[in-house]
């Protein structure tokens with residue numbers, strides 16, 4: 001692999017990245033289609049029992065603060081709205097991709113999934129001041145920000161990254177030196193091919209350097225800070241977590257502080273616990 005390798009060639013060469021699960025494709029279609037209705041949502045949830053039960057559990061979590069528990073799709077749509085429900089379905093439907101072991105990044109099975117949920121939940125909380133729509137988009141961006149790792153990790157497995165000259169170098173720079181592309185760019189390319197909105201693609205591409213983002217600048221800053229927080233909490237740390245450089249412009253843009261970090265740490269815990277429970281449920285059904 002040389003730095004000259006094009007994105008296209010790289011995506012072809014790492015062709016063992018599993019295709020988007022059908023249920024996730026349907027979830028993405030729903031998110032793109034403002035005319036989707038209850039019947040579409042119910043059909044998706046009927047495709048996977050474990051997913052349906054997770055979505056309803058999440059809907060009942062403290063984050064949404066519902067006065068009464070919801071137990072049907074109908075109630076969930078009524079109380080949470082389509083946008084939120086779509087996010088929950090998207091998260092549950094990409095679990096099969098994200099829960100794979102990622103040995104190239106030293107992530108055991110389930111760790112990337114836990115990390116992605118922590119970042120998604122964290123990014124949504126950080127972006128909440130910008131309104132519900134941006135907050136949900138931040139959730140999507142956080143969920144998918146590291147999906148490019150699935151494609152690069154097979155190359156990393158056979159690469160010695162412990163050379164002295166690479167100590168302390170941000171991991172994204174290392175990826176570019178080794179493969180000509182980092183996981184953020186590769187993930188953004190996958191998101192573009194999945195026809196996700198351009199702000200989301202931009203945010204995924206720049207989640208490690210959010211000051212370089214344009215239309216997805218707020219999303220990228222929220223994901224970046226949530227990502228750094230999850231890493232510092234040891235959630236999905238992997239090989240790259242110890243070389244995480246926080247962008248000071250993101251700190252300024254989102255008015256980030258130690259107090260907010262501590263609050264975030266407490267508030268994302270239940271989401272990570274649910275993510276673990278979901279994996280346990282899936283495995284016991286296998």
Ligand SMILES: [Fe+2]
Nearest residue numbers: 145146184207
């Ligand atoms: Fe990343």
